[in-house]
Amino acid sequence: MASAGAKFSQAGVAAIYCVHGTFCGDDVLGLFTELEGWAPSVARPLRRWSKRAIDAVIGETGNYTPAFAERMQTALSASAPRPMPVRLFHWSSLNHHIGRADGAVRLLGELATFGEQLPSSQGNPRVQLWAHSHGGNVFALLTNLLGADEATRHEFFHASRTFFRPWLAARPDLPVWERVEQILADSQHPLRRLKLDVITYGTPVRYGWDAGAYHNLLHVINHRPYSKHHKHRAPYPPWPHHVLAAEHGDYIQHAGIAGTNLPPLPIALRTFLADWRLGNLLQRNLGGWLRSRLKQGVRVHDEGTTLLVDYDDPHRMPWRHVLGHAPYTRSHWLPLHCELAAEHFYEAGGNNSNADST
Numbered sequence: 001m002a003s004a005g006a007k008f009s010q011a012g013v014a015a016i017y018c019v020h021g022t023f024c025g026d027d028v029l030g031l032f033t034e035l036e037g038w039a040p041s042v043a044r045p046l047r048r049w050s051k052r053a054i055d056a057v058i059g060e061t062g063n064y065t066p067a068f069a070e071r072m073q074t075a076l077s078a079s080a081p082r083p084m085p086v087r088l089f090h091w092s093s094l095n096h097h098i099g100r101a102d103g104a105v106r107l108l109g110e111l112a113t114f115g116e117q118l119p120s121s122q123g124n125p126r127v128q129l130w131a132h133s134h135g136g137n138v139f140a141l142l143t144n145l146l147g148a149d150e151a152t153r154h155e156f157f158h159a160s161r162t163f164f165r166p167w168l169a170a171r172p173d174l175p176v177w178e179r180v181e182q183i184l185a186d187s188q189h190p191l192r193r194l195k196l197d198v199i200t201y202g203t204p205v206r207y208g209w210d211a212g213a214y215h216n217l218l219h220v221i222n223h224r225p226y227s228k229h230h231k232h233r234a235p236y237p238p239w240p241h242h243v244l245a246a247e248h249g250d251y252i253q254h255a256g257i258a259g260t261n262l263p264p265l266p267i268a269l270r271t272f273l274a275d276w277r278l279g280n281l282l283q284r285n286l287g288g289w290l291r292s293r294l295k296q297g298v299r300v301h302d303e304g305t306t307l308l309v310d311y312d313d314p315h316r317m318p319w320r321h322v323l324g325h326a327p328y329t330r331s332h333w334l335p336l337h338c339e340l341a342a343e344h345f346y347e348a349g350g351n352n353s354n355a356d357s358t
Contacts, residue, residue: 004338005076005084011346013197014125015085015114016072018064019107020329021133021202022256025093026051030265033092033102037166037173051090061319062132062326064088071331076338091138096261097282098163098275100134101156102174104141108191109176112183115190126195126215128341132329134256136203136219141282143196145184147210157181159281163274197345198304199337201328204256207282209303216345217304220337222311222324223249232308233297245316246324249308253325254297258283259290305344 008016026047027033036043055065066088073086089110091103111127118125131139145153157177164177172178183189195215203219211217225231226248234254235242243251261279264271300306313327320326327333 001072001075001335001338002079004335004342005078005080007342007346008076008084008128009080009082012123012126012195013084013128014118014122014194015087016076016128016130017087017089017107017111018069018072019089019091019103019129019131019135019138020064020093021062021131021135022093022095024054024058024063025103026054026090027092027094028054030092030094030099030268030271033094033099034265034268034271037164047090060330062322062329064130064132064329068329068331068334072334072338075334091135093134094262094264095134096264096275097278098160098264098271100138101141101160101278102163103135103138104145105177105180107138108142108145108180108183111194112180112189112191115192115194118190118193120190124193124195126197128345129196129198130337131198131200131203133202133252133325134204134206136198136200137206139198139200140207140209143198143210143213144207145180146191146213148184150185153181153184155281156278159277160274162270162277166270197341199341201337202250202253202325203301204253205298205301206256206258209301211303218341218344219301219304219306220328220340221250221253221299221306221308222246222313222327223299223308224310230297232300234299236295236297243323244318246313246318246321248324249310250324252323253299255294257290257293257298258286259293307340 027050032043032047032050055063059065060068069086069088073084076084089107091106092099129139145156148156164174165172183191196213197216198214199218199220201220202222209217224247226235235248238251242248264275299308311327313321315321
């Protein structure tokens with residue numbers, strides 16, 4: 001990791017953000033998100049308490065922890081001329097469109113603040129974005145918002161409007177949405193200076209990416225080929241004993257494709273409506289039955305580089321490997337992941353073309 005830290009520093013990486021996936025965020029039921037519009041001073045402490053509780057229970061099992069971030073920052077900064085900040089970004093982790101869209105908007109707000117704080121003399125600093133599971137789809141939405149034209153942005157915010165603005169209200173009850181909408185309309189905002197180097201782990205293939213909004217894009221998928229004729233695909237239908245043993249890699253990544261969302265809370269009418277409208281916008285060309293899409297067993301993303309890695313994970317119990325979805329966030333694999341990022345992003349010959357490796 002020392003050599004990776006030096007390469008990151010030489011490339012001009014100003015910060016690294018680690019973003020968790022579904023069901024391990026700060027609002028897994030959606031209650032605090034609804035409460036935030038009415039009483040933000042109550043909802044925000046509850047969000048922090050909820051995330052700390054989840055970190056204490058599941059640790060590094062499919063989750064980025066403060067200890068992980070501290071360990072990563074210390075190791076990368078050891079041989080670098082300056083500290084390499086590693087930050088955790090938390091979002092609700094709700095498994096639907098508006099939940100991931102809210103995560104993308106909030107992250108854009110945080111990156112905008114970070115860009116504003118950087119001196120203009122620093123040029124175009126790089127920011128690495130690491131994500132597990134649907135955290136990667138939060139990034140996908142983020143790139144689409146950054147790369148969208150005015151009409152497309154308007155369509156997105158209009159579809160989501162009932163989520164962040166009450167009916168007949170003059171002001172939004174989630175101000176970050178309005179702030180980000182204004183920032184994205186400003187082509188000279190410091191946010192636009194940031195070069196985003198994105199790496200996802202176990203992210204289901206769901207939304208597309210805007211290639212003009214990121215500098216590098218790498219996907220890492222836990223995969224073990226089951227057939228020489230389909231070595232880049234997940235098996236379908238999977239046998240139960242194979243799933244419980246994670247025999248062919250990450251079954252959650254395979255199953256988390258479009259059509260597997262959970263609905264918002266029944267009491268959240270505004271959120272439900274925004275999610276429905278956003279789904280029509282984001283998946284307007286989605287066709288066919290879910291079974292037919294699962295049968296394709298897609299592992300390789302259409303954009304960026306995809307690495308299919310056979311993780312030799314020591315955890316054999318399903319609740320420890322989470323059906324092959326958990327190894328990515330363990331500190332045990334952190335040196336490998338840093339070296340992969342350094343190699344594919346900053347060494348000569350690195351590129352963004354589609355590829356796969358086992």
